Amino acid sequence: MAIADPEITLLDEPTSSLDYHSIKQLRELIGLWKSRGKTVIVSEHRLWFIWDLADRMLLFRNGLLKSEYGRKEMNRLFESELAKLGLRSVSAGGCDPSVPCHPEFLPGDSFYEIKDFYARNGGREYRIPQIRFAKGAITAITAPNGNGKSTLLHCLAGILKFRAEINTPSGSLSRKEFCRSWFMVFQDPNYQLCRETVEDELRISFPKETPKELVRIGISEILKDLELSGTEDRHPLSLSGGQKQRLAIGCAIASRRNQLLDEPTSGLDYTNMKALSILLKKLSAKKKITVIVVTHDVEFIYSCCNRHIQLAYKQS
Ligand SMILES: Nc1ncnc2c1ncn2[C@@H]1O[C@H](COP(=O)(O)OP(=O)(O)OP(=O)(O)O)[C@@H](O)[C@H]1O
Numbered sequence: 491m492a493i494a495d496p497e498i499t500l501l502d503e504p505t506s507s508l509d510y511h512s513i514k515q516l517r518e519l520i521g522l523w524k525s526r527g528k529t530v531i532v533s534e535h536r537l538w539f540i541w542d543l544a545d546r547m548l549l550f551r552n553g554l555l556k557s558e559y560g561r562k563e564m565n566r567l568f569e570s571e572l573a574k575l576g577l578r579s580v581s582a583g584g585c586d587p588s589v590p591c592h593p594e595f596l597p598g599d600s601f602y603e604i605k606d607f608y609a610r611n612g613g614r615e616y617r618i619p620q621i622r623f624a625k626g627a628i629t630a631i632t633a634p635n636g637n638g639k640s641t642l643l644h645c646l647a648g649i650l651k652f653r654a655e656i657n658t659p660s661g662s663l664s665r666k667e668f669c670r671s672w673f674m675v676f677q678d679p680n681y682q683l684c685r686e687t688v689e690d691e692l693r694i695s696f697p698k699e700t701p702k703e704l705v706r707i708g709i710s711e712i713l714k715d716l717e718l719s720g721t722e723d724r725h726p727l728s729l730s731g732g733q734k735q736r737l738a739i740g741c742a743i744a745s746r747r748n749q750l751l752d753e754p755t756s757g758l759d760y761t762n763m764k765a766l767s768i769l770l771k772k773l774s775a776k777k778k779i780t781v782i783v784v785t786h787d788v789e790f791i792y793s794c795c796n797r798h799i800q801l802a803y804k805q806s
């Protein structure tokens with residue numbers, strides 16, 4: 491995190507992909523700059539790490555400065571008022587995600603069991619003797635940066651090769667059968683948005699056999715649920731970071747497949763994080779869709795996940 495020594499530092503969502511300890515390091519660094527009289531401007535959704543360091547908060551809405559708060563006014567804002575303003579909690583997010591929020595697995599769970607997992611990526615070897623994902627549940631996977639979370643999701647989605655035995659209570663699955671049942675939303679959605687318009691991007695994600703009328707209704711529901719109405723004709727890559735992320739999640743929902751979400755809330759404000767939580771809970775409860783979500787976002791884990799796995803590879 492070395493940086494030159496400028497008078498003013500601008501940070502654009504610096505925590506979006508950072509793990510808990512890196513966020514704490516960043517906080518210390520910002521504190522140090524502040525103590526040396528430097529100016530720091532941070533645009534953020536995750537307020538917990540910066541809340542007590544900040545002297546002013548500017549709230550923008552649709553490109554316009556909506557309101558401004560000095561330290562005294564910030565101290566008077568309760569969590570419920572922050573939520574009404576669409577802002578993240580200043581305390582809930584500040585928990586260490588390496589402390590489990592939920593069990594990994596419950597005795598009555600139906601499951602996907604991956605045994606003797608082995609993969610290689612970037613010259614490293616990854617081994618997991620056994621890992622089980624509860625079917626129809628929303629499982630959070632946490633581990634520090636660089637620990638192979640995305641590698642695991644890429645394997646489960648069939649993007650990276652791996653070896654494993656895959657079992658369910660009703661029998662074993664081939665790797666191909668298993669991988670085909672998942673839709674992956676990448677940590678960086680720029681890699682997966684490839685159509686000319688938002689509407690097209692969603693349309694091609696529905697299962698091929700879906701009747702046209704249901705696709706039309708489905709697209710409009712997803713756009714509404716993800717606060718993307720009005721963007722139908724836009725080029726996906728012209729959207730903001732958070733909008734792209736929501737669109738990629740919309741494609742996963744349209745696919746009706748199980749979902750692998752790699753840090754899906756990194757660009758989302760409180761309102762959109764909550765909306766995503768509600769959608770995922772609905773998908774898992776009503777459609778029995780299994781969701782595996784890699785995240786550093788404890789507020790999100792509490793908001794919708796019901797299983798939690800700390801990912802630890804066996805060293806070889
Ligand atoms: N294509 C690649 N080439 C070389 N090294 C890679 C490649 N992809 C991943 N790695 C390395 O593999 C390790 C695991 O990466 P991975 O992206 O799976 O971690 P992660 O847990 O998802 O990290 P983060 O929290 O930062 O997203 C890292 O050390 C990374 O540098």
Ligand SMILES: [Mg+2]
Nearest residue numbers: 639640677752
């Ligand atoms: Mg990753």
